[in-house]
Amino acid sequence: MAKYDRLYFENLEKKSLAPYAVLSKRSKGRQYQEELDPFRTAFQRDRDRIIHSKAFRRLKHKTQVFVIFEGDHFRTRLTHTLEVAQIARHIARMLGLNEDLVESIALAHDLGHTPFGHAGEAQLDELLKDVGGFEHNLQSRRIVELLENKYPSFPGLNLSQEVIEGLLKHFTPFDHSDDASAEEIIHPSLEAQVVNLADQLAYLNHDLDDGISSGILNMDELVAKVDLWREAQISNEFKYQNLNATQTRFLNVRYLINLMVNDVTANAQRKIQENNLQTLEDVYLCNERIVDFSPQMKKRIVFLQRFLHNQFYNDYRVLRMMVKGKRFINELFVHFNKYPQLLPPNEHQRIREGETQERVIADYLSTMTDNYVIEEHKRIFELDKELS
Numbered sequence: 539m540a541k542y543d544r545l546y547f548e549n550l551e552k553k554s555l556a557p558y559a560v561l562s563k564r565s566k567g568r569q570y571q572e573e574l575d576p577f578r579t580a581f582q583r584d585r586d587r588i589i590h591s592k593a594f595r596r597l598k599h600k601t602q603v604f605v606i607f608e609g610d611h612f613r614t615r616l617t618h619t620l621e622v623a624q625i626a627r628h629i630a631r632m633l634g635l636n637e638d639l640v641e642s643i644a645l646a647h648d649l650g651h652t653p654f655g656h657a658g659e660a661q662l663d664e665l666l667k668d669v670g671g672f673e674h675n676l677q678s679r680r681i682v683e684l685l686e687n688k689y690p691s692f693p694g695l696n697l698s699q700e701v702i703e704g705l706l707k708h709f710t711p712f713d714h715s716d717d718a719s720a721e722e723i724i725h726p727s728l729e730a731q732v733v734n735l736a737d738q739l740a741y742l743n744h745d746l747d748d749g750i751s752s753g754i755l756n757m758d759e760l761v762a763k764v765d766l767w768r769e770a771q772i773s774n775e776f777k778y779q780n781l782n783a784t785q786t787r788f789l790n791v792r793y794l795i796n797l798m799v800n801d802v803t804a805n806a807q808r809k810i811q812e813n814n815l816q817t818l819e820d821v822y823l824c825n826e827r828i829v830d831f832s833p834q835m836k837k838r839i840v841f842l843q844r845f846l847h848n849q850f851y852n853d854y855r856v857l858r859m860m861v862k863g864k865r866f867i868n869e870l871f872v873h874f875n876k877y878p879q880l881l882p883p884n885e886h887q888r889i890r891e892g893e894t895q896e897r898v899i900a901d902y903l904s905t906m907t908d909n910y911v912i913e914e915h916k917r918i919f920e921l922d923k924e925l926s
């Protein structure tokens with residue numbers, strides 16, 4: 539008998555985690571019942587299934603802000619996902635939460651993202667407005683419950699319920715006070731809340747970093763206009779001499795990540811006490827977001843977000859590529875919808891089985907990488923392209 543088996547790790551969780559953490563042994567289980575793994579806990583197994591999925595591999599060529607051929611050191615969905623997992627695990631550890639669950643949710647959180655970032659998502663949402671729309675969190679769920687299709691005894695990855703709930707971050711009581719029905723609302727674990735927060739924390743900082751290194755954002759302007767950046771700059775100038783631009787950019791971003799992580803951890807600890815959270819049940823019943831920035835930090839972050847929005851996401855160079863991506867997705871969608879016989883056999887099969895044609899096309903297009911959309915566009919519209 540191996541010493542370090544599932545029972546050992548389940549026991550370790552029980553001994554070492556906070557009383558309000560999700561224990562893998564007490565998981566609500568999977569949709570299709572399976573035998574337990576002898577060595578891995580439920581959430582360790584979930585993480586492994588996500589990493590071995592096709593949708594996960596495709597994140598490497600999906601846009602975060604820049605398309606891959608615009609520069610090979612910018613973030614992609616994959617590196618964004620890894621940064622979210624790193625930050626989320628760190629916060630989880632400091633709060634005594636289940637790191638394996640946090641890691642699983644983080645690694646799966648953007649699986650449903652379309653090619654060409656939010657531009658692709660907005661385009662598909664517009665095209666599907668009469669048949670339920672398109673939303674990337676819901677699509678992440680479709681992928682892990684339905685579209686990854688390789689296990690003989692169930693569709694999808696058959697993940698633990700807690701991981702799936704963690705993907706539905708816009709369906710929490712904090713996001714929908716009264717405009718959603720009770721069964722649509724999920725009550726997120728603190729682990730799910732950590733990933734949600736880490737997602738925001740990661741993108742704010744890596745977009746600053748990519749924005750500057752691409753030359754679109756200017757550090758002098760940041761010092762003048764963004765107080766968070768100014769604080770980081772002053773602190774680093776005090777600590778180090780003669781920093782070059784690359785070092786300044788890196789050290790300031792590092793400072794901000796630390797500042798935000800520490801803020802959110804201290805604030806969450808305070809809220810756990812204030813709300814007297816003793817057990818996981820207390821967490822599920824709590825109507826307040828626990829893992830969040832302090833009110834002061836939130837104000838500063840809203841300002842930074844607005845700055846990024848105006849100066850970076852809406853910069854003409856970023857917008858040009860996004861509009862191009864939208865056009866490619868739109869043209870492919872309209873063409874496939876008019877000539878569904880051009881779709882591959884697997885998609886035909888799904889339409890025959892009763893799935894709406896528009897939804898099948900959206901599933902097909904949304905799983906593609908940026909590069910694949912461009913290739914497919916050539917195959918469909920260019921005369922001299924071979925049929926492969």
Ligand code: MG
Pocket residue numbers: 618622647648737
């Ligand atoms: Mg994300």
